[in-house]
Amino acid sequence: MQKDVFSSLIAKQSRYLKPHAMKYTGDEDDAKDLIQDTLLRALLNYDKFREDTNIRGWLFIIMRNLFVNNYRKNKMKMLSLDTEEAIQLPSYITADSHLNITQIYAMISELPCQHQKPLLMHMEGFKYEEINLQLYSPIGTVKNRIHLARKRLKNRLV
Incomplete structure (x- = not known):
């Protein structure tokens, strides 16, 4: 299929995307961005x-995947450090947890060795598959x- 024919097909289907985008985001501006x-x-x-x-179904799948991937990215919170370095922390460790980065890393270093590396890699933004390949461990x-x-x-934080 030629790209210009494909583009016109996409343009015709774009009006059907808004209700699904609104269902995912619940916000007009976010829905427009998602579309x-x-x-x-x-x-x-x-x-x-x-x-x-089915081109409409294909677009819905792309939309769903984009939404899920963005949700996962946004689920992690950024903690800014005094040194302007930033790491991603799990959502239950927030900036108001009254922990500094040294305490967080100290808690991580107390974990069993086989848990430290995968967690740190995950906090750095690696996906499970990437961790799997680097550590030569099964994905499960x-x-x-x-x-x-x-x-x-x-459990230590609670």
């Missing part, structure tokens, strides 16, 4: 679209170790 990101992603990946596929093991490390940290 724009969806259309951009679709146009950038037009070569992956198969002509026998990586997820379990991060889960257990978070659980132990959370």
Whole structure:
């Protein structure tokens, strides 16, 4: 399919995206951003679209994936340090937790060794698959170790 034909198909379908975007975001401006990101992603990946596929459904899947990925990114909070260095912390460790970065790292260093590295990598923004490849551990093991490390940290904070 030619790119200009594909672009016109996308343009015709764009009006159907707003109700779904509003359902995901609940905010007019965020919905517009999500629609724009969806259309951009679709146009950038037009070569992956198969002509026998429902284009509206394909756009809805792109939108859902974008929303889920953005939700995951936004779920992590940024903690600014005095040195202007920043790390991502799990959502239960907030800036008002009255912990400084030294205390947080001290708590992490008290975790079992096999839990420290996956958690630190996850906090740095690595995805489970990337951690899996770097640590040569099965994906289920990586997820379990991060889960257990978070659980132990959370129990210490409560």
